[in-house]
Amino acid sequence: MPAMRRADRLFQIVQLIRGRRLTTAAFLAERLEISPRSVYRDIAALQAQGVPIEGEAGVGYRMRRGFDLPPLMFDSREAQALVASVRIAQSRLDVDLARSAEDALAKILGVLPAMERTAAESLSLYALPVGPDQDTRVRLQTLRQATERREKLRIEYLDLKDARTTRTLRPLGCFFWGNVWTLSAWCETREDFRSFRVDRIVAIEVLAERFRDEPGRTLADMLRGYDCEGEW
Known part of the structure; x- marks a missing residue:
């Protein structure tokens, strides 16, 4: 693959930094297939041209709020x-x-x-209309919106043994596994992270109480726990 022109590379760096909260030089180097030293030079060049990139080598970079580029055209x-x-x-x-x-x-x-x-x-690539049934898609919307709004939930859940339980949850994220959607949450009933198949949630009540991230109860904490156990 021919090397990317520097002008194109600088433009790509701006796009990558804009699209992330914090972008490391290592990430940029791997993505653009250049050395970290080249990344540092390019960042310095962009900053010298007035692009409001904040941060430093070894920590990460982000774009100052309010910066924008002209509309882009897709190829x-x-x-x-x-x-x-x-x-x-x-x-x-x-x-x-x-x-x-x-x-x-x-x-x-x-x-x-x-x-x-x-x-x-005219793209000759199609996907069959297979996926969750309508009821599951409605539940998924409720769960997604509650997660975005940081609203606690009370659900009735039917596990794979058909045992029915009621849980109070802090919803953290919805995950698609190819066949089913699951909700990952901090379960206040069990005081631990739990995952629930969306198609087996019998009822959902969105509570008036909102929650804030607390150490040990966030999505990042849950993902780190999976990583440490070597499974997902």
Whole structure:
């Protein structure tokens, strides 16, 4: 693969930093297939040109709030990737998010040049409309929104042995496993992390009480625990 032009590389660095809360030089070096030393030089060059990148070597970089670039244009491959992503995801997302994905794609296709739009819409890659049933997709939407709003939940759950329990949860994230969605949460009933199949949640009550991240009870803590055990 030919080396990326420096101007293109600088533009890509800006895009990568904009898209993340904190971006390390190691991440940029691996992503762009250059040395960390080149990353440091490029960051210094961008800062000298007035791009408001904050941070330092060894810690990480972020873009100062409020910085923006002119609207971008997608090439044919990028537009095809977006079409493929929406086709694959739509039947697997909750109804509201699936509709938003379709609307977003329509906006993108609507501003593409004719050749790129034709290439994107004629992509010969399709996904069968298989995924969660309608009830599960509705529950998934409720769980996703409660997670975003940091709202506690009370659920009735039917486990794989058909034992029914009631749990009070701090929802942390929804995960798709190819066949099923699960909710990962801090279970106040068990005082530990638990995962629940969304299709086996019998009832959901969104409580008025909100929660804040506490040490040992966050999604990051849960993921670190899985990593330490060598499993997911």
